[in-house]
Amino acid sequence: MSIQTIDGKALKQMILHAAARLEAQKDAVNALNVFPVPDGDTGTNMSMTLSSATREVERAGDRTVGEVAAALAQGSLMGARGNSGVILSQLFRGFAKYLDGKTTVDGRELARALQEGVDTAYKAVMKPVEGTILTVAREAAAAAQQAGRKSPDATSVMRAAVEAAEEALAKTPELLPVLKKAGVVDSGGKGLTVIYHGYYEVLSGKASDVATTAVKVEPAAEAPAPGRHDTSPASRVDFAVDEEISDIRFPYDCEFFIRRYRDGGPIPMDNLARELEQWGDSVYVVGSEDLAKVHVHASNPGPVLSLAIQYGDLIDIVIHNMREQHADLLRNAQPAPAGAHGGAAANPSGNPGANSGANPGASAGVNPTGATSAPADSPAEEERPTAVVAVAAGEGMAEIFRSLGVSAVIQGGQTMNPSTQDLLDAIERCPSRQVFVLPNNKNIILAAEQAATLTQKKVYVVPTRSVPQGISAMVAWMPDEEDGERLFSSMKQVIEGVHTGEITYAVRDTTYGDLQIKEGDILGLWNGKIHLTGKEPEGVLVDLLSAMVEEAGGEVITVYYGEGVAADRAEAVGEELRRRFPDHEVEIQFGGQPLYYYVFSLE
Structure with a gap:
């Protein structure tokens, strides 16, 4: 039995089933990476982006397609990882924009929503490349609209979108010679076809009950024990330990979501942010008028929650006492043993990830509670003219960046692309209103640029594509320089010679x-x-x-x-x-x- 008109419940099922389908096939999508290197992660990035979205979708009401689509857009925005994840989040953003305020949609409206997603994604990419996920999305939306002109049946429209997506995917090697030489189709396009297949299977009644179970995003694991290689994509933000934090003015780190009351008005994000500034610092309010994420460091969480609850239900409330966190850090931080960097034995397997003796151990900045970040020291720092966030994989790389003055090092890179949320959190915790971000990987630049749009700080994303470029950019960074534009120009110029x-x-x-x-x-x-x-x-x-x-x-x-x-x-x-x-x-x-x-x- 097929579905002719999509309501909120059906759309939620479509999204959850698509997420489960993509999770099951992410390794196959990863294998399509053009380079035969061990860090092809398009499938992982897209799956984690969609999985982040399912958490919001599960929390959202399913009375209307507009509610579910808004949750899809919000969750994917904050959870976007890698270029493929960011583009996917933009497809969802446009999709949700068209469905805003709608209770149900037929096939014709579904097709128009898919097209709005394509338009939004193309605008978000500075230099769109054909033969990629964008091409597959565009061809699928065009076919959906053509089918919608013949029949308003949602299942028929989605079937046309899936068939066109498959055809476009098969042609991607003809549009991108690098794909043809490697003998593969575009990995991002493949991931999108998996998602669209998931949508169609729900509409056509072919989705199994097991497959429609939501994919869960596991919390970030604790830091790996010395000698163990952690390949999980979860990111960790490391901050150096500062022993002087007792005089911190706003010790409570508060994070929560506000979900708009069903009969209430839109969440006034800008006004709310201004009101919160009277109760603390490091304030940001991001998201939409229906679901907003709030972060603030406060001297007392009570007034913050009392203010926020005027605008909607408060969910996922997390409050940390940073003084206590910092005390735990000092009690648990252990210095790396002397000579730890040189104790690894040669790796006979030829796989650099297989040797267990070269990891010098976890950073002293890791939060022992298992949280994904350890912000205790950052708010206590005196505000600087500028600050820097850098992404790096490997404890040695992270230590080099810290020694050069980086305020926050996000553990990530190949196979571990940090999310938009990871980058935003690091930016907000920096002790400056001007923040430079060093992605140090071409697949993280888009997520960094997306994070930059979600903060009130002035963010400069230096387009570093490798760690050596990032290190050279840090050499050009001058901590006392107040002119961010001048620094940005200098840092961009120096990486060109690396x-x-x-x-x-x-x-x-x-x-x-x-x-x-x-x-x-x-x-x-x-x-x-x-x-x-x-x-x-x-x-x-x-x-x-x-x-x-x-x-x-x-x-x-x-x-x-x-x-x-x-x-x-x-x-x-x-x-x-x-x-x-x-x-x-x-x-x-x-x-x-x-x-x-x-x-x-x-x-």
Whole structure:
């Protein structure tokens, strides 16, 4: 039995089933990554984005499609991870915009909602590329509208959208040569077709009861024990421990959602934010007039909650006493043992993530309660002219950024793209009204830019595509400079002169350009593109650097060795590079990054 008209309950079922379907197929979507590197995470990012949305959808009422769609848009906005997740959130945003205020929709209105999503997503992407998720979404929406002109039946319209999505997906290799050479279709487009299939299965009555169970987003796990590689996509924000916090003015960290009263007026987000400033600092109110997220540091949570409850139901209330959190941090923080960076044994498997001896341990800034962030010290800091948030994978990388003055380090990168919410939380906790964000990965830039639109602070997203670029940007950052625009220009300019090299391994057979790649081959990437292959990481490192030096010259070579590389092995590489390149300064540092044996810069 098919559904001709969609009500709130049906739309909720469609979303939950699609999320379950995508979760089940995320590995297959990941496998479509053009690069055969071990960090293809499009499926994971899209699944986590949609899973975040299901939490809001489950909490929302299902009286109307407008209510459910608004929850879908809000949850995906805050939970968006990676470029694919951000684009997906924009598709949902436009979808919800069209459905706003509607109780039910027929097929024609469903088609128009899909088209509004496409229009919104194209506007959000500065340089839309055809042969991607955008193409698949556009073709599906066009087919849905054509079907809607023939019949208002919602199931028929969604079937047309699914068929067109599959056809468009199959053609993506013809639009993007890099897909054709790799022998794959676009991974983001594939993820979207999985979602649309989920919608159709509910409308057509083909969805199983098990599949319509909501996908849950698990809370961030505690920091991994020393020697264990944590590959979960959950992000963690690390802050250095400050022992002087007893004089903090606003010790209560309050976070909650306001859900608009059914018979009440819209949530006045701007006015609410201004009113909250009388009770504390670090205030932000984001979301929509129907569901808003509130964050504030207060001296007394009572007046904050009393004010907020005037506008709607309060849900997911979390209040931390930051003085107590900080006391726990000081009691539990353990310094890393001497020589921890160099204790790893050589990895005989060839997989840099398989060695268990190179992780120096959890950061002292990890909240022992298991919370995803440890903000205790940040509010106590004196406000600065500017502050910096950086994304980095590996404890060594994080420590380097902290030593350069970064206020908040989000543990993430390849396979661990932080969400919009993770980035926003870090921005809000920085002790400045001007914040620079270093994504250090091309797949995090869009989420950072989205987070920048959700805060009242002035945020500059420096388009760093690698950790070496981020480190160079920090060298150009001047903590006492008050002119954010001038700093932004300087930081962007300096990263242009950084060449990044990465040494990892292939996870499958493929063809990339003129290279025939076999599973297990060692890959040498130059500025994100596979340049050569080999059988041994150090040999590929030397060969890649030789090619880079010959073409780009440079003066300084800095090599960061990963969690699966022993210190003596890395130092031996350093000696070889000094012998090969006597005119260059060569530095070897512990990075602790997963999946990549070596990451290096040539400047």
